[in-house]
Amino acid sequence: MGIMKMKRRSLDALKGNWGKAILLTVLISIITVLIPTAMDMQRSGGVESWVNDEAPGSLFSFVYEIVLMPFYVGVTWFYINLIRKEKAQIRNIFKIYQDGRLTLKLIWTYIVMIFFILLWTLLLIVPGIIKSISYSQTLYVLRDHPEYSATQAITESRRLMNGYKWKYVLFLLSFIGWFLLTAITFGLAWFFVGPYFSAAQAVFYDELKEQ
Template sequence: MQRYKTRYELKTEVKSLLQGNWTRAIQLYLIPVIVMILNINVNRSNSTDAMKDAIYNNGGAFSSLLSTGLISYIISLVVLLISLSSAFRGLDWIEDPQLDFQPIKSNFTYFRSPDWWKLILIYILVGIFTFLWTLLLVIPGIIKWLAYSQTYFIYKDLNDRGEADGLTLTDYITRSRQLMVGNKGRYFMMQLSFLGWWILGSITLGIGFIWIYPYYKLTMANFYRDLVDKNAVNNIG
């Protein structure tokens, strides 16, 4: 197995991609960023928790459904599809830096897909599993969140390559758990490396996220691509 790229290398590659492409990157993640800014400046109540979970793809669907109204939860699912659509296009961009795409239109890719409901069900399943592990203790919940973190990218990857036939929705979660064996610490440290940026974005009333969020999401896509390039688990039939 080859050496994984360091955080510095992964971030440097993303910065290189963003050079001269900031406008495109901002447009690609514009809608999720707008929701984040509204969340910070307009409504900090529990009614936005489900929406916040959808943006960060951190799970929590089950607990959010219990604590928020139906309308708020439906909105969170719409935001989820927008967020995943932009994240998936970001992965395409990482794989092909010369990719020609329409950034704003890319936010709505999965609204045109007949399989949009699968992403929602995966979100719910991840949320339920994470919630149940969190009931034991907070630490197991965090560990499972790390283990499940690549589920959506794996779903996209296998479906794009036509290798998803016969797979159940929980299979994508299992693939993520397998892929993250020995890599959860690396992913956790990658998340921590953005803590200062999140603080900066918050103290600027969310305005800073216009630039921070694309940098973060593309780095996470680059992390996944490096995992797959160095690990054959995602190719197991």
């Protein structure tokens, strides 16, 4: 599982698909950043009030984040299809919501993951970080095993990551330069870096599964 090899594979998968991937990144920005921000501004009574507002987020923001959980999963599955040279369509991300049972399972899986990570983090920061790495493949596992329950998918992620946690850390660190570029360009570079990073994460899972 060479990191450079995985990154090259992700770039190869993006050839001819950059337009679609960038469009998805724009859509993600609108759905996850612009809409919640606009709602918070409206709740606060304007831009100036929103900037100075120290109150916690609204109930709408909380519910909105829960509703978005299957969308986040759909994005990860989009990139799995992309790197496997399967049909990767943006509209398929929203088809998840047509299956109520699957939607609830994905939301529940997210909640269980967050709960477990928080429990470990309450003990010590380092165990929380280790567990978040162990659970990092859970949503990808559900792509290949939709019949799994939340705990089964988490357990499978832990099994897959056994012996590969440090490799995953090195993999993430290899993108530091790109993250810095995103910061320097005030987020503009993310329209390139986002698809690249997401595709590379999907490749990591695919390579990990073959191991």
